[in-house]
Each structure stands twice: as structure tokens, then as C-alpha cells.
Amino acid sequence: MAQVTDWIKHLTTDVDAATEGIQVADIYPAVGQEWMWLTVAVVFWLWWHVGTATGESEEQQKLARRRPGTNDYKKNITEW
Amino acid sequence: MTDGLGALTTIFTEFYYWITVVLMFLIHVGFCMYEVGASRYKHHQHTLMKNTMLIPLVTVTWFFFGWWIYWAFPTGPGLAPSIMNESAALITDDSLFSASWYVPTSNLMAVNLGDHISGVFWAAFLLFSWTAASIVSGAIIERITTFAFGILAIAIGSVFWTIDAAWGWHFDGWMLKLLGYHDAYASGVIHAIAGGFALGVLAVLGPRIGKFSSSGEPRNIGPRNPWFVAIGLFLIYTGFWGFYAACNIPIFDLGPEYGMEGVTFFTATSIYVTPTTLSGITFNFLMSLSGGLLAGYWVSKGDPFWTYSGGLAGIITASAGNDLYHPLQAMMIAALGTYIAYKMHYWVERRFKIDDAVGAVAVHGYAGVVGLIVCGFVLWGYPSSGYSVGSMWVGTDYAPINPLGMFIGAIIMFGVLGFLPGYILAKILHGAGKLRIPREVELAGLDYNIMESARKDERAVG
Numbered sequence: 001m002a003q004v005t006d007w008i009k010h011l012t013t014d015v016d017a018a019t020e021g022i023q024v025a026d027i028y029p030a031v032g033q034e035w036m037w038l039t040v041a042v043v044f045w046l047w048w049h050v051g052t053a054t055g056e057s058e059e060q061q062k063l064a065r066r067r068p069g070t071n072d073y074k075k076n077i078t079e080w
Numbered sequence: 081m082t083d084g085l086g087a088l089t090t091i092f093t094e095f096y097y098w099i100t101v102v103l104m105f106l107i108h109v110g111f112c113m114y115e116v117g118a119s120r121y122k123h124h125q126h127t128l129m130k131n132t133m134l135i136p137l138v139t140v141t142w143f144f145f146g147w148w149i150y151w152a153f154p155t156g157p158g159l160a161p162s163i164m165n166e167s168a169a170l171i172t173d174d175s176l177f178s179a180s181w182y183v184p185t186s187n188l189m190a191v192n193l194g195d196h197i198s199g200v201f202w203a204a205f206l207l208f209s210w211t212a213a214s215i216v217s218g219a220i221i222e223r224i225t226t227f228a229f230g231i232l233a234i235a236i237g238s239v240f241w242t243i244d245a246a247w248g249w250h251f252d253g254w255m256l257k258l259l260g261y262h263d264a265y266a267s268g269v270i271h272a273i274a275g276g277f278a279l280g281v282l283a284v285l286g287p288r289i290g291k292f293s294s295s296g297e298p299r300n301i302g303p304r305n306p307w308f309v310a311i312g313l314f315l316i317y318t319g320f321w322g323f324y325a326a327c328n329i330p331i332f333d334l335g336p337e338y339g340m341e342g343v344t345f346f347t348a349t350s351i352y353v354t355p356t357t358l359s360g361i362t363f364n365f366l367m368s369l370s371g372g373l374l375a376g377y378w379v380s381k382g383d384p385f386w387t388y389s390g391g392l393a394g395i396i397t398a399s400a401g402n403d404l405y406h407p408l409q410a411m412m413i414a415a416l417g418t419y420i421a422y423k424m425h426y427w428v429e430r431r432f433k434i435d436d437a438v439g440a441v442a443v444h445g446y447a448g449v450v451g452l453i454v455c456g457f458v459l460w461g462y463p464s465s466g467y468s469v470g471s472m473w474v475g476t477d478y479a480p481i482n483p484l485g486m487f488i489g490a491i492i493m494f495g496v497l498g499f500l501p502g503y504i505l506a507k508i509l510h511g512a513g514k515l516r517i518p519r520e521v522e523l524a525g526l527d528y529n530i531m532e533s534a535r536k537d538e539r540a541v542g
Contacts, residue, residue, distance in 0.1 A: 025194030026187040034185035038144075045140055053227040053514070059529065060225075060521045068524035073122040076531035078538045 103322025110315030117308025122525025267451030275445015276498020287435030371414030456486025
């Protein structure tokens with residue numbers, strides 16, 4: 001996946017023989033496979049939303065069924 | 081970047097924006113402290129998490145599509161031709177600054193030795209996005225689900241404010257060309273829209289339980305930790321310096337940019353590529369802060385919460401024209417905006433039973449709108465863009481700054497791109513049963529489970 005294996009070689013190799021000092025600019029791994037990473041990221045992103053929304057809803061419904069009083073939280077205040 | 085001066089200019093600009101991002105991070109720290117300070121004990125941790133989690137939610141979506149929207153939409157589309165390609169369509173061709181550069185798979189959206197600007201510029205705008213979402217966050221504490229807030233944060237942070245930035249902040253924006261819109265430090269582009277969005281959400285979400293008596297009289301659920309609020313607002317002021325800096329281009333030779341033959345004129349510019357100075361805006365930032373603090377202290381009779389908020393409202397009001405105002409103008413405009421925002425907050429609260437927990441709609445929304453309208457009068461006749469001289473892109477002139485254009489701009493920011501989307505999205509979430517937490521949870525406290533668990537741990541440990 002390495003895009004660069006020798007910095008000196010990379011920085012001294014011009015992309016265009018007519019234009020001195022222009023090297024391959026994108027130096028991150030897996031250049032050209034950005035769509036794959038994007039797809040993985042979007043799937044992760046959607047999964048996260050669904051998962052956390054479900055968890056939040058379940059937890060709140062459970063608490064709502066217990067019906068704690070308005071001031072019950074004061075019994076749960078811990079020391080610093 | 082092969083010559084010394086070019087390299088210095090590029091690296092300086094890269095570092096400049098990088099620093100603004102670090103400074104602007106303090107805005108978010110401030111908002112977190114401020115919101116937690118304003119909330120009640122039993123909701124503290126949830127309030128903190130809600131505002132914290134907008135960071136990844138908005139950041140990721142800003143990478144996915146938010147930044148692309150900014151570069152694609154300056155023409156509307158369909159409202160005014162681009163000065164870059166003369167087309168009124170989406171700017172997705174291969175022209176200069178095309179949105180095609182900023183899709184998430186572009187090699188400019190990564191480490192790229194040929195590009196020192198995209199990342200820091202992306203980040204500076206991202207921090208604006210966080211701010212927009214964070215403004216909404218404060219207004220709706222203690223009763224919204226984290227899921228709903230996440231969706232709303234993405235909507236305001238990565239979609240709606242981005243559209244308004246493309247329309248009214250981009251140097252190619254149709255609002256500059258047709259309306260003469262001018263909003264140098266975002267009275268409308270960030271603040272009015274976020275305030276309007278928050279109001280739209282609040283209209284559907286409803287007040288916190290107990291906020292209004294049975295006869296409809298509002299009760300004051302004031303900040304429970306005034307020290308957090310004070311430090312939070314000081315941090316927001318501090319971050320606002322970075323915000324002002326990020327709205328500028330630090331060094332630019334306007335001679336060739338404007339097509340002035342043989343002229344070299346290096347200056348800092350506003351986001352519209354019109355000349356200003358960091359020195360000048362420093363006058364105006366501090367004078368508008370002072371005007372807001374003075375008015376806030378006076379109108380609230382020394383209430384600390386509103387005095388601090390007044391300082392912020394003051395800066396926000398004067399921000400639209402702070403690239404050009406005289407400092408004394410900035411101060412008086414700031415005081416006027418703060419006064420109106422305060423009065424409007426309580427009028428709207430009583431008249432429409434709107435429970436804006438931190439006064440965000442007032443401080444950002446109403447003050448932002450006032451700032452835009454006043455700017456239209458005070459800067460009446462100034463060019464909205466340096467390109468209006470027509471020497472660079474002949475045939476596409478810009479309207480000068482004017483009161484009517486700024487008034488329409490304020491309606492677009494607060495109403496069309498702010499209130500309406502907030503209201504509609506909140507309605508959809510409400511319809512799906514996902515907007516508001518259960519009544520029992522609101523009464524018990526959003527932190528009930530986590531506090532109970534901590535208490536059990538404490539007992540077990542002894």
C-alpha cells in the first residue's frame with residue numbers, strides 16, 4: 001500500500017519532464033482506492049446512528065417504566 | 081512553491097488558518113461549559129455528551145458532503161451565473177475552485193504535497209459548522225433525545241449553514257451579486273441562521289416541564305452554575321478572535337487579483353476578497369464586545385447571565401460590517417442589537433411560550449438579524465465585492481450593499497434557511513416519536529441511570 005518507499009527518490013522524480021520540481025503530490029496509502037474507504041466509512045456511520053438511537057430509546061423506556069420521582073436523583077449524588 | 085516568497089506566503093497562510101482552528105476550538109469548550117452551567121444537576125452529563133457528540137457527527141458529514149456543498153452552490157443554483165465559468169448551474173465542472181475538488185474521494189482531501197490550504201480551510205469552516213450546531217444545542221437542553229439532536233446538528237452544521245455560506249459568503253455567491261449582501265464576520269451566515277433554526281425546533285419541541293405555570297407565566301430556570309457559564313462565555317469570546325481571523329484571508333496581492341495593471345497591493349482581506357486589516361477589526365471586535373456588555377448590564381439590571389450574553393450579542397450584531405465600521409459605530413450597533421435581543425427574548429417567551437434555555441435564539445438569531453439590517457444602512461453604497469469593477473470577469477457585476485438587499489438577506493438567513501428547516505425536521509422527528517424524551521425521564525433526570533450506577537459503585541467500594 002505504500003505510496004512512497006524512498007523520500008529522496010520521490011522528491012527528485014518529476015511527474016512531468018517539462019515541469020521541473022513537480023512530484024506526485026498525494027502520498028497517503030492506497031491512492032486510487034478512496035471509494036472503498038468511503039464506503040466503509042458510510043456503513044460505519046449509518047451503523048453508529050442506528051445502534052446508538054436504538055440503545056438510547058431502550059434505556060429511556062426502561063427508566064420511564066420505573067418512574068423515579070423528581071427528586072430521587074438526589075439519593076444518587078456521589079462524593080467528589 | 082518553488083520560490084522563497086511564494087513558499088513563505090503559502091506556508092504562512094497554512095499556519096495562519098491552522099492557528100485559527102486551534103483558537104476556535106475554545107468556542108466549543110466554552111459552549112460545553114456554558115450549557116452544562118445552564119442545565120440542572122440531573123441533566124449535566126447528558127447535556128455535555130449531547131454537545132460533545134456533535135463534533136464527530138458534524139465533522140464526518142462535513143467531510144462527506146458539507147464542504148462540497150459550499151463550493152457547488154454559490155450560483156443557487158439557477159439564480160446568478162458564476163464569475164468563474166459563467167454558468168448558473170452547480171459548480172461541478174473543472175473550473176477554478178470547482179466542487180469536484182472537494183468530494184471525499186478527491187486527492188486534495190488528504191495529505192497532498194501540492195496543496196497546503198484545502199485541509200486548514202476545510203477545518204476553519206468545519207469549526208464554523210460546530211458553532212452553528214452548538215448554538216442550537218444550548219436552546220433545547222434537558223428534553224431532546226441525543227438521536228434527534230444529532231440529526232438536527234448534521235442538518236444545520238453540514239447542510240443549511242453551508243448553503244447559506246455558499247450563497248452569502250462565497251466570493252461567487254448569488255446573494256452578493258443580486259442583493260448586495262455583506263456579512264463579513266457572519267451575523268447572518270452563522271448566527272441568524274442558527275438562531276432561526278433553534279426557534280423552529282423549539283416551536284415543535286415545547287418547553288421544559290415546569291417552565292410555565294398553569295396560568296402561562298414563565299418561570300426562571302436560571303443557570304445552576306454561574307461560574308461555568310461565566311468561564312464558558314469568556315472562552316467563547318476568546319474563540320471568537322480565532323473566528324474573526326478565520327474569516328479573513330491573511331495576505332493577498334489585490335493588484336493582479338482585481339486586474340489592476342502594474343499595481344501591487346498586499347493586504348489582509350475579508351472573506352469576500354475585499355480589503356480590510358487585522359488591526360482595524362481588532363478595534364471593532366473589542367468595541368462591539370464593550371457595547372454589548374454595557375447594554376447587557378444596563379437592560380438586565382446587572383444580571384450576570386445576560387451581561388455576559390450581551391457581550392456576545394454585541395459582537396454578533398456588529399459582525400456583519402466589522403470589516404469596515406468605525407469602532408464607535410461598532411460599539412453603538414452592538415449596544416442596539418443587545419438591547420433588542422434581550423427585549424425580544426422575553427416578549428417571544430411570554431407571547432409564544434418558547435422556552436429557549438440559554439437565550440440562544442435571542443443572542444444569535446435576533447442580534448444577527450439586527451446586525452444585518454443595520455449593516456445595510458451603515459454600509460449603504462459600498463461594493464459587496466472587489467470584482468464588481470468588472471475588470472477580471474467582465475459582464476458579471478455585483479450589487480452594492482443596500483438596506484433592502486440586507487433585509488431580504490436577513491429573512492433568507494433567519495427564516496428560509498434557519499426557521500423553516502428546523503421546524504420541518506423537528507416535525508418529522510416528532511412524528512416519528514424520536515424528538516422528545518419521555519416525560520418520566522425528563523422529571524427523573526437524563527443522568528438518572530449513570531448517577532445511580534455511580535452511587536452503587538461508591539457503596540460497593542465503601
